[in-house]
Amino acid sequence: MAEKAKFKCLRCGHEYEDKYTPKVPQERTCPKCLSNSVRRIEEKRKA
Amino acid sequence: MMDAGRHQNLTLLAYSEVEHVTGYIGNFNVKIRKKARYVNEDECTACADCVESCPVSVPDEYQQGFSSRKAIYIQLPQAVPSAYLIDMDNCLGNNPIACGKCKDACEKECIDFDMQDEIIDIEVGAIIVAAGMDVYDPSEMDEFGYRSYENVITSMEFERLICAGGPTEGHFVRPTDYKLPKRISFIQCVGSRSSKNGNKYCSNICCMNTIKDTLLLKDHYPDVQSKVFYIDIRAFGKGFEDLFMRSKESGVQYIRGIPGDVWEDPKTKNLLLSVEDTTIGKVQVHESDLVVLSVGVEPRKDMKKLQHLLTLSNSVDGFLLESHPKLKPVDAPTRGIFYAGCVESPKDIKDSVTQASAAAARASIILNAGKVEIEAITAIIDTDKCNYCGVCARVCPYNAITAPDRKSGVYPTIIQAACAGCGTCASECVQDAITMRHFKDDQIIAQVDAILEENNMDKIVAFACNWCSYAGGDLAGTSRLQYPTNVRLIRTMCSGRVDEKFIIHAFKKGAPLVLLSGCHFADCHYISAVTWTQRRVERLWNKLERLGIRPERLQLEWISAAEGQKFAKVMRELEEMRKKVTDKEVKETMEILAKDEEKAKAKKAKQAAAG
Structure with a gap:
C-alpha cells in the first residue's frame, strides 16, 4: 500500500512529500533540481 | 493459422495456459495447463448439432456483445482447432433433468462432461512470447459519452458491425434504431497520447485503422459522410500516406481537434460534438448519427504474471522491455526468450509478422547450434566462504542461482548459461563468496587507488554502468559538451556490480565525492539489477550518517x-559540490572509516575465537 513519506534531495537539499510503498524501489527525482539523489527521511520514533 | 495447425513440426496447444517456467536458455522446462474443453477436439467436426440443442444464451464476447452465443461454442469462426468447447460457468451441466442436450445431439459422442484439465510438461530450448495486448476500455472517461449514449461505439465494435461475419452480417446499422447512419464521426487518440486518461504513448495503429474504416464505409456506402477528429495523423508506413490521401480524396473530412464534449439529442438519438478546429481557431458543433471512438491499445492486464513467469521486465509504458532497442529488438533480457507482436509495443500486423519472423529466426539459431556460448563475464561461488544465506539467489534478476540448503549442505550454484554477469550477487554477498570473471573486486579497487593516489581532493570518483551512464558520458564527449575534467569514471557492466566496499574504500582513500550512476529503472539491461543498486545506496546513506x-x-x-x-x-553540479568539501572533512572521514575498519576486524576476530 502506498503511503506518504518525506524525502530529501541530497543535491540541493529540497525536502518534499511523495508517495512511498515500503520495499518497492522506485526511481525518484527531486522536483526542484531533477537530481536522483533523493533519500527518504525516516521519522524518528517517539520515546 | 490453418497452416500452423497442420504443420508437422508444430504442436498447437489451444485453450491452454502456461503455469510455470523453470530453466534457462536451451533447457527450459514449461508446465502447461491444457484446460478441459469437455469436447473431444480430435473427433469434433464442428457440425454445430450441439449448438442448436443448447438452451443457454449469453453475450458473445467476440462479437463485442452485439449478439449471443451458446454455452457450447467456438470462440471465433477462424479458431484452430475448429472444435467446440463448453463454457462451464454458463452450462447447465450433465444432469439429465437439468440439461445434457448437447451430449444427446452429438452423434459422434464427442462430449465428455468428466474431462479434466491436463498438466503437460515440456522441455524447450527457446521461448517466443507472443501474448498480445488489450484494447483500451473508454468506460473510465465519459467526455465522449461512451457510458451514456448507445450510438457512441468503439473502433472494435465498429469492426464487428461492418464485418460480413459480424452480428449484422455486414449490414452496418447504428445500435438505437438499426438504421444505416448517414453521418459518422471518428474521434482519434482515445486512451492514447494523454496524461489524464488512458496512456501517454501513441498506440501506433489507430490512425491507419480509422483511415481503413473510412475507406471501407465509402466502398460499402458511398453516401455516408465521415468526419475524423484528430490531433495529427500518423501515416508513416509503406503505402500509408497514399491510403490517407485516398481517404481524403474520397470526401472524408479531417478536422484537426478533439471534441471537448459529446451530447445526445434525446429525440433523434443523434450526437452533437463540440470541437475547436485548430486549423482555423474556431469552436464548431458537428452533428452525427454515430460516433466511433478510435481506442488505443495497452499492455495485457496479466502482464505482471507473465513477467514473473519468465523473469522479464517492462518499460515505462508497461510493455515488455527488449534486450537492446536497436541491436536486439526481439530478444528479451533473459537469454533464450524472444518477443513477437504487441507484447513488446503496439504495432500493426505487418510489423508483428516481421518481428515474429525475426523471433523465429533468432530462436532457430539457438536450436540449430545445439550449444550455447556463455557470457564471458559470469559469477563464480567460493564455497569455502559461503554461509548458505541465499542472498545471491534472491537478488539474481535472472534466477540464475539455485538456492542453497544449509541443512543438507547444498551450496548455491550459478547456472553459467543463464548468468548475464551483472554482478549484483557479488556486490550483495557480505561474505565475499562470489567473484566475477572480469570486473573483479581487486581490479576495481586498484582503479580507485590509482584515481586517488595523487591530488585526491581534486577528484570525483564516478562509477558508471556500461550500457547507459558510461554511454551517456561518451555522448557528452562526442557532442563536445563541456564538463569538469576531474571526474574519473570507473566502468562496470551494471551499477549493481558496485559493491558497498568500493565506495567505502574510495572515501577511505580520501575521495571528497563519489557518484554511483546507472540506467533508469525502465532501461536496466539486467532486468531489475538497478533496484538493488538503489537499495544499496540507501543502506550506504544510512551507514555514512551513522558514522558521522x-x-x-x-x-x-x-x-x-x-x-x-x-x-x-x-558533472558540473558535482564539481560545485566537491569544491565545498574541505580537506579537514575528508581527513576526518578517513579517520572515522579507519577506526570503523579496526572495530570490524576486532569483532570478526572475537567471533572467530568464540567459534
Whole structure:
C-alpha cells in the first residue's frame, strides 16, 4: 500500500512529500533540481 | 493459422495456459495447463448439432456483445482447432433433468462432461512470447459519452458491425434504431497520447485503422459522410500516406481537434460534438448519427504474471522491455526468450509478422547450434566462504542461482548459461563468496587507488554502468559538451556490480565525492539489477550518517545513453559540490572509516575465537 513519506534531495537539499510503498524501489527525482539523489527521511520514533 | 495447425513440426496447444517456467536458455522446462474443453477436439467436426440443442444464451464476447452465443461454442469462426468447447460457468451441466442436450445431439459422442484439465510438461530450448495486448476500455472517461449514449461505439465494435461475419452480417446499422447512419464521426487518440486518461504513448495503429474504416464505409456506402477528429495523423508506413490521401480524396473530412464534449439529442438519438478546429481557431458543433471512438491499445492486464513467469521486465509504458532497442529488438533480457507482436509495443500486423519472423529466426539459431556460448563475464561461488544465506539467489534478476540448503549442505550454484554477469550477487554477498570473471573486486579497487593516489581532493570518483551512464558520458564527449575534467569514471557492466566496499574504500582513500550512476529503472539491461543498486545506496546513506559522514558526499544518478546533456550537467553540479568539501572533512572521514575498519576486524576476530 502506498503511503506518504518525506524525502530529501541530497543535491540541493529540497525536502518534499511523495508517495512511498515500503520495499518497492522506485526511481525518484527531486522536483526542484531533477537530481536522483533523493533519500527518504525516516521519522524518528517517539520515546 | 490453418497452416500452423497442420504443420508437422508444430504442436498447437489451444485453450491452454502456461503455469510455470523453470530453466534457462536451451533447457527450459514449461508446465502447461491444457484446460478441459469437455469436447473431444480430435473427433469434433464442428457440425454445430450441439449448438442448436443448447438452451443457454449469453453475450458473445467476440462479437463485442452485439449478439449471443451458446454455452457450447467456438470462440471465433477462424479458431484452430475448429472444435467446440463448453463454457462451464454458463452450462447447465450433465444432469439429465437439468440439461445434457448437447451430449444427446452429438452423434459422434464427442462430449465428455468428466474431462479434466491436463498438466503437460515440456522441455524447450527457446521461448517466443507472443501474448498480445488489450484494447483500451473508454468506460473510465465519459467526455465522449461512451457510458451514456448507445450510438457512441468503439473502433472494435465498429469492426464487428461492418464485418460480413459480424452480428449484422455486414449490414452496418447504428445500435438505437438499426438504421444505416448517414453521418459518422471518428474521434482519434482515445486512451492514447494523454496524461489524464488512458496512456501517454501513441498506440501506433489507430490512425491507419480509422483511415481503413473510412475507406471501407465509402466502398460499402458511398453516401455516408465521415468526419475524423484528430490531433495529427500518423501515416508513416509503406503505402500509408497514399491510403490517407485516398481517404481524403474520397470526401472524408479531417478536422484537426478533439471534441471537448459529446451530447445526445434525446429525440433523434443523434450526437452533437463540440470541437475547436485548430486549423482555423474556431469552436464548431458537428452533428452525427454515430460516433466511433478510435481506442488505443495497452499492455495485457496479466502482464505482471507473465513477467514473473519468465523473469522479464517492462518499460515505462508497461510493455515488455527488449534486450537492446536497436541491436536486439526481439530478444528479451533473459537469454533464450524472444518477443513477437504487441507484447513488446503496439504495432500493426505487418510489423508483428516481421518481428515474429525475426523471433523465429533468432530462436532457430539457438536450436540449430545445439550449444550455447556463455557470457564471458559470469559469477563464480567460493564455497569455502559461503554461509548458505541465499542472498545471491534472491537478488539474481535472472534466477540464475539455485538456492542453497544449509541443512543438507547444498551450496548455491550459478547456472553459467543463464548468468548475464551483472554482478549484483557479488556486490550483495557480505561474505565475499562470489567473484566475477572480469570486473573483479581487486581490479576495481586498484582503479580507485590509482584515481586517488595523487591530488585526491581534486577528484570525483564516478562509477558508471556500461550500457547507459558510461554511454551517456561518451555522448557528452562526442557532442563536445563541456564538463569538469576531474571526474574519473570507473566502468562496470551494471551499477549493481558496485559493491558497498568500493565506495567505502574510495572515501577511505580520501575521495571528497563519489557518484554511483546507472540506467533508469525502465532501461536496466539486467532486468531489475538497478533496484538493488538503489537499495544499496540507501543502506550506504544510512551507514555514512551513522558514522558521522555527510551522506550528500555519495551521489546517485540514473543517466541513459541518450542523456549526454544530463551527464554533463550532473558533472558540473558535482564539481560545485566537491569544491565545498574541505580537506579537514575528508581527513576526518578517513579517520572515522579507519577506526570503523579496526572495530570490524576486532569483532570478526572475537567471533572467530568464540567459534
